[in-house]
Amino acid sequence: MDTNRGDSYSATVNAPVTGQFAVGRDIAQTSTDLGGAAEHLSPAQVSELAELFAGLRSDVASGAPPAQRAEALSKVVELETAIAAEDKPDLVTMDYVRGWFSKHLPHLAGVVVSLIVHPLVGQLVTAAGESMVAEFHHRFH
Template sequence: MESGRYEVQARDVTGQFVVGSHNTVIRSEGPREGAEPVTEEQLTQLRQEFERVRAQLAELGPGGRGAGERLDELEEAVTAEEPDVSVMVYVRNWFLRTLPALAGAVTTLISDPVVGQLVYQAGDQLALEYDRQFGTHRPESNAPNR
């Protein structure tokens, strides 16, 4: 056998099989079978939480310019067929920088269990990114703790 070459014989292998040096393996899964779908009642409750934060924003008056648009972006990102974690990160950071008085309320929206469930339903890769960005680890998630 030449240096740097492998001869491999495998029988009855299921799943991924990687041989060699300096390999990069990327695994992506779609939505998990058996993931509990979010109910309309849960979505309604989540939307009510968004309205609660909008009411807090209205109390701030003109000092919250631009925040309404960010909340709209966040709600759209959270409730999309495939939630957009990058928008969640952007909106959270925007509030931390621009309107810290509401940053806690926005972070609470992002960490709402229904949001976690929506992200989890979209697949493991998205759940991993959500967990990485927000330091969450839901018991039903296979995402590793950091």
């Protein structure tokens, strides 16, 4: 069966491209920026954390209803940014994202929480100091 419907795409770029670039139909691109985590985790651990986020994105993309999928995926990006913040994890945003999923997509809240309480995230929180650890335990345990 030929699935080519005759669509044709082309692009010409006359400038340097430093980010993602795609041409076509139904393209979904994601970017993982775990730069802040790289200061406190080994390269293998950063890769593992990136895989955890990829799994979360996949779970959310497949488990969220179409009407909420884009917003839910944007919350995953917010969570990723909060966890891998440059100086320390942003617990307020992490708590907000957990609450959003609990309210709007409760069947996905567990996978969000499992990432938040993952030992790698705990390692990032611990690196930020004792007061951050205490606040983390207050919010998430």
